[in-house]
Every structure is written in structure tokens, then in C-alpha cells.
Amino acid sequence: MSSSEPKLDRRSFFRASLGAVGGLAALAAALEPLKDFDRSDLTLDQFLQKHYKEMSAEDMQKVLDRIEKEVEKRYDVRPEIKDVKPRDGVEFVYALNLGACIGCRRCVHACVAENNQSRDPEIQYIRVLEMPRGSIDIEEGNHHYERPKVPSPDHFYMPIQCQQCENPPCVKVCPVEATWQEPDGLTVIDYDWCIGCRYCEAACPYWARRFNFTEPSIPKDDLNPNMSYLSNRPRKQGVMEKCHFCLHRTREGRMPACLEVCPVGARKFGNIRDPESEVSKILKNKHVFVLKQEVGTHPRFFYYFDEDYGPAIHGEGR
Amino acid sequence: MSQRKTSRNGSHATPGWVPGWALGPILFALAVWLHASGLLTPIPHAATPPFDHAALSTAPRRQILGDPPTLKINDFDRTCMDCHKIFKTPTDKPRPLNQHKNIHMDHGPNVKCSTCHDWDDRNRLVRPDGVSIPFTKVVDQCGQCHVRIRYDWGYGIHGRTNGYWDPKSGPQERRICTECHDPHNPKSPAMDPISPLPGPHTLRLTNPHGEHDQ
Numbered sequence: 224m225s226s227s228e229p230k231l232d233r234r235s236f237f238r239a240s241l242g243a244v245g246g247l248a249a250l251a252a253a254l255e256p257l258k259d260f261d262r263s264d265l266t267l268d269q270f271l272q273k274h275y276k277e278m279s280a281e282d283m284q285k286v287l288d289r290i291e292k293e294v295e296k297r298y299d300v301r302p303e304i305k306d307v308k309p310r311d312g313v314e315f316v317y318a319l320n321l322g323a324c325i326g327c328r329r330c331v332h333a334c335v336a337e338n339n340q341s342r343d344p345e346i347q348y349i350r351v352l353e354m355p356r357g358s359i360d361i362e363e364g365n366h367h368y369e370r371p372k373v374p375s376p377d378h379f380y381m382p383i384q385c386q387q388c389e390n391p392p393c394v395k396v397c398p399v400e401a402t403w404q405e406p407d408g409l410t411v412i413d414y415d416w417c418i419g420c421r422y423c424e425a426a427c428p429y430w431a432r433r434f435n436f437t438e439p440s441i442p443k444d445d446l447n448p449n450m451s452y453l454s455n456r457p458r459k460q461g462v463m464e465k466c467h468f469c470l471h472r473t474r475e476g477r478m479p480a481c482l483e484v485c486p487v488g489a490r491k492f493g494n495i496r497d498p499e500s501e502v503s504k505i506l507k508n509k510h511v512f513v514l515k516q517e518v519g520t521h522p523r524f525f526y527y528f529d530e531d532y533g534p535a536i537h538g539e540g541r
Numbered sequence: 542m543s544q545r546k547t548s549r550n551g552s553h554a555t556p557g558w559v560p561g562w563a564l565g566p567i568l569f570a571l572a573v574w575l576h577a578s579g580l581l582t583p584i585p586h587a588a589t590p591p592f593d594h595a596a597l598s599t600a601p602r603r604q605i606l607g608d609p610p611t612l613k614i615n616d617f618d619r620t621c622m623d624c625h626k627i628f629k630t631p632t633d634k635p636r637p638l639n640q641h642k643n644i645h646m647d648h649g650p651n652v653k654c655s656t657c658h659d660w661d662d663r664n665r666l667v668r669p670d671g672v673s674i675p676f677t678k679v680v681d682q683c684g685q686c687h688v689r690i691r692y693d694w695g696y697g698i699h700g701r702t703n704g705y706w707d708p709k710s711g712p713q714e715r716r717i718c719t720e721c722h723d724p725h726n727p728k729s730p731a732m733d734p735i736s737p738l739p740g741p742h743t744l745r746l747t748n749p750h751g752e753h754d755q
Contacts, residue, residue, distance in 0.1 A: 325734070325735070326737060327735050327736075327737050327738065328737045328738040328739070328740065329596060329597060329738060331738065331740075331741075332592070332596075332597060332738050332739075333597050336594075336597060342589065343589070345589040345741075347741050350741055351740075366740055366741050367740050367741070368737070368740065369737070369740065370736075370737060371736060372734035372735065372736055373734060373735065373736070373737045374734060473706065475710060476705045476706065476707035476709070476710025476711055477704070477705050477706070477710070477711070478702070478703060478704065478705065478706050482703075483599045483703050484597055484598075484599050485701070486602055486721075486735070487701075487721070488699065488700045488701035488702075488716065488721070491697070491698070491702075492706055493706045494706065494707070500697075500706070501696065501697030501698065501702060501706075504696035504697060504698055505696075505698050508693075508696065508698065509698065529693075529699075
């Protein structure tokens, strides 16, 4: 053995080959997900999908067809998914009569059924606070009240959902523009664009946004087949969702699901730009207030008490 | 000062008072303890209790009478006048009733049937000014006294409006007084108490220890 010519000794050979094998294995492991690229949740079409605002009508039609197929494959129900556009001269406003609300939570569950929220764990857009009479102190509010019968004579009830702010903090913090405000005042989410960072959830002063921590589960029989892209199509794990005033219904002129089920008529919905609408009359004739006015979000959700009647004012022995 | 120096074997990962070799056993012991203590098991989220989905009906809470009011009696459709044209009511004084015993009358000073019911045509109501109106126009009847609520109802502030917010897109269903309130016994609070549906069980809203901050 001459020491002059470079020679690979046994030890360095093993070391180098071990390193090479390890490196190749790591590379193969890193590329492994690509093998299932077409079979995984994320298809190439989804991956290359454009932002909602950049899609042409044909692009959108293709996307809707694809989502319909995906939903049919998963739930055995062929849905009808539309992309309902906002109407001109319409700005939606909600008004809620706290004097009438009895806290029965019908609105909460009508919303879950209408908007295809996950059932287990159940995601609820509307939460109803039970508060002692005499003050509006949300810190005193209780979400978890369980009574044989409501209303309790000592409490009043305050449902809270997305306030569709004119100055929405959730939109400002979104790093990918997956949420934005539409011309009719609705703040919407593109579930295919959301990266699940939950900044919007933290920014919302009304605690109105919900996150899909787990893969949403909906029984096949309970799926509502009337869907739209920006509202109630099934969501995936890791995306945000929230109340959108049932835009697949309201943009076609119908009332939201929470309003239709309300047994006491506490909920009022309509177009604020129409001076003859119910909400315009309420804003004109009643003392309305908004929640957390001091944070400057300018909600489109108004609360009011009826001065002349209602259980929260008069109680028993009227 | 020696405390702040690195440990014997020169590792910078541990503070001076922990020898480097002890880190492994310490972490292992911690892992065993966490596993055994049950702190690592996830808190189960409570499943939403089942409820009767008939509660989500958008139908009015009370059935109302049409014009003329028809009642099923022994499988036959009868109007009020089918009986009342034969059986004349003797007097309009408040007295124990032989018929209509299910009616519990508690509506303030309105104790006489004839305050609202047309004495000559029992299929209709009568307004205080003597004008006879059908049962379907009961809003005009109630609105004679409850003027302010009648105005609010006219604007759509009071009462239920179902169907379409935009009347040009489709029909609006306005609920009238008796579709929610019992005219013979209007309660206060105005609505019958009903049982609430299950509350929130989203992950952040779950109260894992079952304590209710009542």
C-alpha cells in the first residue's frame, strides 16, 4: 500500500455510503406526498385555483362543478352550488328585539341545519347570552344556561352572531385576502383560499368566527343541498367560517334561516337602502344600539328594546 | 459564578446546576409522570344532546280560524253559525259556560263575548264601532285597543314576517295577532315558555368541568 495515491479506506467508505443512503431515503420520504398528489384531499385543480375575485365566469363554473362532484362523492347527495352575486342598491341590516327574545335557541339550530356546520363537534354561529335584568353587562352573560323552560323571569336574552361590520377588523388582519366585504355589506370567506391562521378570529371583537379544528362531520341525511360558494358549501378542516346572513337565501330575496324559525318575531332583516323596509322603520322609530360601539367597527346588526311591551321590560304581573 | 458556567462535559444545553447526563432521565421521568397522571388525555368534547327537529318548524305557533271559521266536529266541517243559529245564547252576562269550557277568559276588562264576537253573525267579529269583520282581519279588532302595537305591526316592527324580505322576489307571510297570542287569555310574558334547545359545544365554548356560572 502506498500512501501517495488517494485511497478510500474502509471506514470512510462506510461513512460516505451510509450518508448517501440516508440522504436518498430522506429525499424519497420528502417527495412521498407527491406520489398521492392526485388522490389526496388537495387536487391539482384546487391547487391551481385562482382567487375568487380573479375568477372569470367560466373559471367559477368549472370550480362549482368540481365542488359539486366532491360533495357528491363524500355525501352521496348531488348539491346545487351557485355563486350568488350581490344585488345593486341593497345593503343588508339585521335588527333584533331584545324585549321579545325568549332565549329558546331555535335560531342557533336552524342556522346549523341551514349552513351545513359540523355536527360533531357542533359549530354554532349564533350564541345566546342569558343576562340578569337591569343591565347589559356581557361579562355577566351565560352561554350554557339549561332550563326546563325559557324565558326565565329574572333574565333577558341576547343572541350574538357576526355583526357584518362596516369597518371589519377581521378583514384587515387577513394575510391572504381570504375574507373581504362585499358590496351588499356581507363579510365573506373563500374557504379554498383560507390558510387557517386564525388572525381574524383573534381580531373579531364579537367572537363571531369559528375554526374547524377537526374534519367537519355532517350526517348524509342532514346535508342541505342548496349551497353557494361563499356561504354554506361544506368546509374542510383548518378553515375559518362564520355567519354570512344566509347569503344564498338573502341574495335571492328570502329571509335568513334564523329569522324564519324565530317563534316570537324578535329578528328583523332587510335592505337598509329601502326606506320602506322593516329595518328602516325600526331604525327610524326605535331606540337602537350596537354592540361595543366604542371599538369603531360600525356593525350592521342593531339591537333594540320595545319601550311599550315585551317580557324583558314588564315581566310578570303586567 | 461557577453556577452560571457550563456543566462538566461542556454542554451549553443545561444550566450549570444540572449535569448534562441527568437531562435524559429527568425528561423520561417527567414523561412517565405525565402519562400516568392522565394530564395528557384530551378533554372529551360533549356531543350535542339530541333534540326533536320538529322544534325548527317555521309554522305559526297557533292555528287560526279562517273565514268563515270551520271546525272539525265528528269528521264534519262546521262553522260557528251551524250551531249558533239553532242554539240562541240567552244572555250576554258573564256566567259559567255550558259550552266552550276550554276557553279561559282573562283579558282585562273584556269579560263579555260580545265585546269581540258579532252577536248576530257568530262567524264574524265586531269592532267597538259596530263594524262586522271576518276572523282573518283580527288585526283590526286587536288594534282598536293596542294602537301602538298595531302601528308597529303595520310597519313590520312587531310580529313575524316570513318568506321574502324583498316583496318583488316572492311572497311575504305576515303573521297576524292570533297566530301567536291567545285572544281570550293573552299572557304576560306574551309567549308561552318553551324549552330551550342545546347550547354551544364548540371547542372553545365547552365547559369541561360541567360548572355553570349561573
